[in-house]
Amino acid sequence: MSAAVIGAALAVVAAMALLAEGWTVLRCVASAGPGGAERLSRLGAGFLATEVWVVALLGLGHAAVPGWVEAPALLAPLCGYVAGWVLRDLGLWSAPRLVRQWPARVAVVVGAVIQLVSVVGGVMGVGAIAVSGGTDARFAPDPLLAPTAVFAVLATLVLQVVWWAMLHGRGAPWFRWG
């Protein structure tokens, strides 16, 4: 029972990481084009709301399917993704505090492109593992994890829907570009 619950929670977290953070990454890549500063201003603090799903995916995956998180085929994409993530967030945090914003804009775009390439590499890595018969990963659900995962994932989904409905698009004064 707890295995099914944790599996479902993991699927929801993975979907949110892919869709929500994917939206942020694509928006950052698109900021290389015209109107990029305005696009990033509209993103505001929204990237903080989407990237928490990636952290949750790594945390939950580490406990539930440790073999996948530690698989050698996924090591390079994972390290690349984290490096791109750090670079992108460095740009997003620092730009509104800089007089010249172009270095931060470059960091945002380059970081997001590295993230995008790493995701493609990760998908290929997952495919390679699946073709070769999967990992020796056991699914290690613990009775404590199931209720915690359900509560945390559902509560965060509700809060983020509230945020999206009431506050999205208003930007944030400490993440202003241009």
Next chain:
Amino acid sequence: MPDLSALDLARTQFALTAGLHFLLVATTLGVAPLLAVLQTAAALRRDPLRRAGLERARDALLRLYLINYGAGIVTGLILELQMGLNWSHVPAELYDPIATTLASETLLAFLLESTLLGLFLASEGRFPAGVRAALLWGVAATAWLSASLIVSANAYLHRPGAVLHDRDGAMFVDPVTLLANPSAIAAVLHIAAAAAAVAGAWAVALALAVARRESPTSAAAARPLARAGALLLALGSPATVVTGIAQFSLAREDLSVDTPAYAGIALALMMLAGLLLTGLSWLLAIPLLLWRGGGSGGIPAAGVAAALLPFVPLGTTFLGWLYRETARQPWMIVGEVTTAEALSVHSVPLLATTTIVFVGLDLMAVLGSWVLILRGLGRPAVVPRPGTPSADGPTGSARSADGPTGSPDAADGTAGGPVTVAFP
């Protein structure tokens, strides 16, 4: 240079990264409930001056909290990174309780707590004060839940016998025994008392700093901070001593571990500092409770002393972790796996490099956060919008006090709202 083995370096790295991380955690765990109390009190107040004072007190505390929270994330990530890099040879069935609690902590702290905090920060002037109080109570509750889980994981390392069950030849952990481990309960109570003392010391420091920034609301803001600080210090300090003594009999089943001399010195210093802080907190309690919040916060020396006060309980928490973790040696999980067996295969130069890098980054985060906190002590984390009264009063606007990193303007699409939030 001393002849250090890979094991010595890995243990040093763990001790320093864990100890430095906890310096920040002790503050956030103590301050989060106090923030919720101040927001709730502000939501319930009808008197505009008192309400403004409580909001001013909340904002001063919020600035301190946010700086700590950000630095805490940095040191927390480094702590998890060194755990993964250096201690990967624990058998899977023995590692499950640790993996479970780390995953639960990630979901509660990184996913839920940060979402609640983000919603609180973004909803200034948009949500009713009562709803925002509920968000802060959520932040405090998830912070304490995740801390309890992490302490349970640590207590499992010290006292696995209370947690592990052999069922059909396989190791099995059920959540009730994991959380009800006597070693975990004693540690959570000890941390709760220490966090209360730390938050109390910060509140007293803030009260004097706020009072020195004379404004129409400074006395009304300094008073609740001073009273809350006095009570938390006076109750938290002796409770820390009592729960600390209780740990001697509950931390581990086998207490006959020989500890090195430096661990004994750490223990003695911690107990001495705890007793001195208890005496000092009782001495300060009555004048702080009677203080009306005026008089520019008293003589400047008192302000300096108050600003240094939080570092006494913070120092004792560092010494406490040092003693607790040293007393576990040579075991990673007492009676099951030694630290030598759990250690990943790394060369001494690589471990020396990662130790210097990780500890250096941690020190930058901790010392940087303290510099930011002390430089802005008493300043609000919120910036008034044009057309609203300055939160910092006539002697200087909060925007100018925040410098160039403050909120640039109020043009975030919600013109007419009272304030905008400025990150440190």
